[in-house]
Amino acid sequence: xxxxxxxxxxxxxxxxxxxxxxxxxxxxxxxxxxxxxxxxxxxxxxxxxxxxxxxxxxxxxxxxxxxxxxxxxxxxxxxxxxxxxxxxxxxxxxxxxxxxxxxxxxxxxxxxxxxxxxxxxxxxxxxxxxxxxxxxxxxxxxxxxxxxxxxxxxxxxxxxxxxxxxxxxxxxxxxxxxxxxxxxxxxxxxxxxxxxxxxxxxxxxxxxxxxxxxxxxxxxxxxxxxxxxxxxxxxxxxxxxxxxxxxxxxxxxxxxxxxxxxxxxxxxxxxxxxxxxxxxxxxxxxxxxxxxxxxxxxxxxxxxxxxxxxxxxxxxxxxxxxxxxxxxxxxxxxxxxxxxxxxxxxxxxxxxxxxxxxxxxxxxxxxxxxxxxxxxxxxxxxxxxxxxxxxxxxxxxxxxx
Ligand code: C5P
Numbered sequence: 001x002x003x004x005x006x007x008x009x010x011x012x013x014x015x016x017x018x019x020x021x022x023x024x025x026x027x028x029x030x031x032x033x034x035x036x037x038x039x040x041x042x043x044x045x046x047x048x049x050x051x052x053x054x055x056x057x058x059x060x061x062x063x064x065x066x067x068x069x070x071x072x073x074x075x076x077x078x079x080x081x082x083x084x085x086x087x088x089x090x091x092x093x094x095x096x097x098x099x100x101x102x103x104x105x106x107x108x109x110x111x112x113x114x115x116x117x118x119x120x121x122x123x124x125x126x127x128x129x130x131x132x133x134x135x136x137x138x139x140x141x142x143x144x145x146x147x148x149x150x151x152x153x154x155x156x157x158x159x160x161x162x163x164x165x166x167x168x169x170x171x172x173x174x175x176x177x178x179x180x181x182x183x184x185x186x187x188x189x190x191x192x193x194x195x196x197x198x199x200x201x202x203x204x205x206x207x208x209x210x211x212x213x214x215x216x217x218x219x220x221x222x223x224x225x226x227x228x229x230x231x232x233x234x235x236x237x238x239x240x241x242x243x244x245x246x247x248x249x250x251x252x253x254x255x256x257x258x259x260x261x262x263x264x265x266x267x268x269x270x271x272x273x274x275x276x277x278x279x280x281x282x283x284x285x286x287x288x289x290x291x292x293x294x295x296x297x298x299x300x301x302x303x304x305x306x307x308x309x310x311x312x313x314x315x316x317x318x319x320x321x322x323x324x325x326x327x328x329x330x331x332x333x334x335x336x337x338x339x340x341x342x343x344x345x346x347x348x349x350x351x352x353x354x355x356x357x358x359x360x361x362x363x364x365x366x367x368x369x370x371x372x373x374x375x376x377x378x379x380x381x382x383x384x385x386x387x388x389x390x391x392x393x394x395x396x397x398x399x400x401x
Contacts, residue, residue: 011039
């Protein structure tokens with residue numbers, strides 16, 4: 001069945017770029033209902049959009065409509081996705097405060113379809129705390145935002161504020177329209193990154209975990225409709241949007257946060273590189289280096305909790321738990337042992353010595369090993385693709401439960 005996208009156009013110089021977007025959507029058999037604020041019509045005539053969309057353009061709350069009796073309700077009910085592009089600071093503020101004083105803002109209020117907002121404005125306006133607060137508020141309500149591009153702006157300055165490339169908006173629309181929402185209504189918690197254990201106030205022990213795999217899983221789960229909690233140790237990656245993030249430092253803190261959130265989760269994935277040891281007693285002051293460089297510094301290490309094992313003991317009925325096994329030898333046998341000892345539903349095993357697999361790489365080569373003994377060895381894939389394969393397996397198990 002063909003999809004219907006509402007394009008809400010507000011008054012910014014980038015309005016003319018939306019003509020190209022509407023044209024591309026129509027060429028790909030996506031039905032488009034264009035709605036314009038009064039300011040938007042000052043930049044480009046509704047006639048342009050009527051011609052490109054092949055439908056009447058909605059501009060005025062009081063205009064007679066041939067297509068809908070109460071047009072702001074009727075049009076809203078027909079949408080699979082509502083896109084606001086370009087979105088001005090003023091319109092974002094109206095959305096954030098539930099104001100419905102023109103046709104487009106009333107459609108936003110009556111709409112129940114997912115919303116994609118594409119801001120475009122002067123850099124200082126975009127960075128303004130009030131605008132950012134409004135964006136945060138709408139993101140928390142579930143609206144998706146695209147970040148503006150950086151470059152020359154129509155106002156003569158340079159900075160972040162340009163409408164993203166129309167191809168990127170088109171791709172994002174397709175993703176939102178056609179990605180399976182097979183984790184809708186499920187809460188998934190994933191951990192990622194490396195844990196850090198203090199030696200003294202300035203030094204710590206960490207490992208090569210970068211967070212890439214766990215962050216890709218969080219992003220994939222959000223895209224597929226899950227409510228996602230990301231518990232992240234040290235990582236330099238930007239956190240995925242629309243995810244509840246807990247930043248943690250050591251393994252014990254990570255364990256405590258995860259155990260606290262465990263009862264409310266349907267799915268738990270352990271992708272973090274959790275350190276297995278911490279310093280028995282971290283020094284309160286910076287440890288001074290000795291003049292005698294041959295003198296040894298001996299630190300005592302003690303074990304950290306095995307987070308997944310602890311969670312495995314507290315597994316609630318139908319909760320799905322997934323772990324990783326990064327191995328350098330006997331991949332399958334070692335992974336199978338971990339699968340059982342941690343009470344997991346499946347484990348994702350990878351030989352970190354292989355080229356294109358493991359910690360900092362953008363790709364991974366994994367085998368998915370299930371409790372039943374089934375082993376699915378996947379070819380080299382991007383970490384995004386591996387994340388999608390893991391979520392596919394999770395969905396399969398959710399459906400069985
Ligand atoms: O036992 P091993 O460290 O190889 O197991 C790897 C899996 O267990 C990963 O999913 C990792 O996130 C998890 N793990 C954990 N707590 C630890 C060590 C590993 O949850 N202390």
